Amino acid sequence: MTTLNENMNLNDLHIAATEETPEVLLSAQTGKSYLKGRSLPENAFEFYRPIISWAKLYVEQRGVALDITLCFDYLNSSSSRFLFEMLHALDQSPESASYIVRWQTDPDDELMIEKGEELQRLLKMKVEII
Amino acid sequence: MTMNPSILGYDGRLSSDVRVQLTDLLAAIALANLGKRTDLRKLCSIAIELLDNAQRHCTGDTIHFSWRIVGSDVVVSVQNRAQGQDALRLKAQVDSVLAMTNDEITEAFKAQMMNPEFGEKGGAGLGILQIVKKGGKNYEVELEPTDNHNEYLCKSHVKTSLVA
Amino acid sequence: MIMQTLSITETRNSPAVSFDGHAFVIKGVSTMVNAMEFYKSLLALLDECAQEAPRELQVEINLCYYNSSSNKCLYLLLERVKRMIDKGFRVQVTWCVEDDDEFMREGGQTIEELLGLKFHYKQVPFNGERLF
Numbered sequence: 226m227t228t229l230n231e232n233m234n235l236n237d238l239h240i241a242a243t244e245e246t247p248e249v250l251l252s253a254q255t256g257k258s259y260l261k262g263r264s265l266p267e268n269a270f271e272f273y274r275p276i277i278s279w280a281k282l283y284v285e286q287r288g289v290a291l292d293i294t295l296c297f298d299y300l301n302s303s304s305s306r307f308l309f310e311m312l313h314a315l316d317q318s319p320e321s322a323s324y325i326v327r328w329q330t331d332p333d334d335e336l337m338i339e340k341g342e343e344l345q346r347l348l349k350m351k352v353e354i355i
Numbered sequence: 356m357t358m359n360p361s362i363l364g365y366d367g368r369l370s371s372d373v374r375v376q377l378t379d380l381l382a383a384i385a386l387a388n389l390g391k392r393t394d395l396r397k398l399c400s401i402a403i404e405l406l407d408n409a410q411r412h413c414t415g416d417t418i419h420f421s422w423r424i425v426g427s428d429v430v431v432s433v434q435n436r437a438q439g440q441d442a443l444r445l446k447a448q449v450d451s452v453l454a455m456t457n458d459e460i461t462e463a464f465k466a467q468m469m470n471p472e473f474g475e476k477g478g479a480g481l482g483i484l485q486i487v488k489k490g491g492k493n494y495e496v497e498l499e500p501t502d503n504h505n506e507y508l509c510k511s512h513v514k515t516s517l518v519a
Numbered sequence: 520m521i522m523q524t525l526s527i528t529e530t531r532n533s534p535a536v537s538f539d540g541h542a543f544v545i546k547g548v549s550t551m552v553n554a555m556e557f558y559k560s561l562l563a564l565l566d567e568c569a570q571e572a573p574r575e576l577q578v579e580i581n582l583c584y585y586n587s588s589s590n591k592c593l594y595l596l597l598e599r600v601k602r603m604i605d606k607g608f609r610v611q612v613t614w615c616v617e618d619d620d621e622f623m624r625e626g627g628q629t630i631e632e633l634l635g636l637k638f639h640y641k642q643v644p645f646n647g648e649r650l651f
Contacts, residue, residue: 234364234365234366235364235365235366236362236363236364238380240387271649274379274383275379275380275382275383275384277376277379278375278376278377278379278380278383279376279380281372281373281376282365282367282373282376282377282380285365285367285368285373286365286366286367287367371532371551371552374532374550374552375531375532375550378550378650378651379651382649382650382651385650386650391618391645393618393619393620393621394621394622395620395650396583396584396620396621396622396623396650396651397621397622399650399651400584400586400622403550403584403586403651404586404587407550407552407586407587407588410552411552464629465629465633467591468590468591468594468629468630468633469594469633471595473555473588473591476552476553477551477552477553477554477555477556477588478588479554479587479588479590479591479592481587481588481590481591482586482587482588484587485587485590489622
């Protein structure tokens with residue numbers, strides 16, 4: 226009898242912050258993940274591409290429940306689009322009901338609160354605005 | 356961009372979409388860990404060819420894939436279940452390529468490219484030759500019997516030096 | 520006589536293709552598991568084009584990466600081009616290579632040598648962070 230090696234799993238994806246891009250930690254081991262900082266890269270697609278790939282692979286593998294904190298000082302429109310693509314990919318998981326997105330924002334920042342509310346409308350998984 | 360550790364691992368279903376996501380993530384990880392170098396695509400091509408083969412022949416629900424940097428080597432491993440005849444053919448083809456000299460490999464590659472036949476699953480018969488041509492001869496295939504006597508678990512490992 | 524033209528949009532694993540009767544351009548990435556499914560219409564198009572009166576033709580292969588299944592298809596495609604040259608077509612084949620990328624350069628040289636063709640190698644800048 227053989228089974229595939231079950232210890233291997235999708236690895237954590239950690240990307241350090243730059244002037245234009247947030248710090249990213251996506252953890253398949255603990256589920257505790259975050260994107261923090263500002264996101265205004267010239268080419269948002271190139272930056273978010275591995276992040277979206279990770280999300281799609283995570284859904285294929287179905288790991289532990291995800292708990293993602295999103296804390297952006299600023300998010301340009303193309304970043305918003307690809308961030309949504311990543312969340313939408315995670316939303317496709319049969320386990321997405323147990324996932325949580327914590328949208329952390331300044332209570333005076335109307336624009337960011339609106340973005341958070343938009344995510345609440347569009348996603349099946351729970352989005353908490355804090 | 357830094358990522359930890361210098362590894363990409365995946366256990367799951369393999370479809371064309373998954374393969375695209377894996378190569379995208381691999382590209383980001385390889386670039387972050389090795390920097391831009393003129394042989395980067397060559398190094399990643401080993402993983403892509405192994406995944407292509409796995410997708411063509413996999414009979415199980417999941418495959419195992421890992422890409423690691425160990426010292427000054429890149430080690431790529433792919434495991435998938437395959438029909439007995441496909442698994443034995445893979446093993447025989449790898450063994451025969453490993454027995455060739457470098458010149459013979461180059462000649463076999465050219466001859467196979469000129470051969471207009473494709474395998475029934477779309478393979479060009481070039482994958483293994485290319486892996487050895489680009490990655491060297493540190494290529495192992497192990498076949499393990501499974502609970503189904505018509506199938507084997509195929510484990511492929513390729514180790515390539517990062518030092519030119 | 521109406522010349523065949525063609526335009527195919529790029530996907531995440533297949534290239535964009537355009538042909539206006541004079542310039543044949545393949546651009547992007549080519550990593551389909553069954554590449555022949557994709558390339559067979561291109562081979563048929565060139566076969567048809569070869570029946571027309573010889574003329575000038577530009578062929579540009581501008582790929583960042585291709586898998587081995589696509590490699591054979593590219594060989595078969597350029598073999599068609601070779602036949603057209605033998606029929607009197609004047610063809611310039613441009614093979615693009617990003618920043619001395621070894622993979623694309625060696626790939627071009629192998630096909631060039633096998634078919635006895637002479638490619639024009641064009642250096643193109645590395646496209647952001649896109650490897651595949």
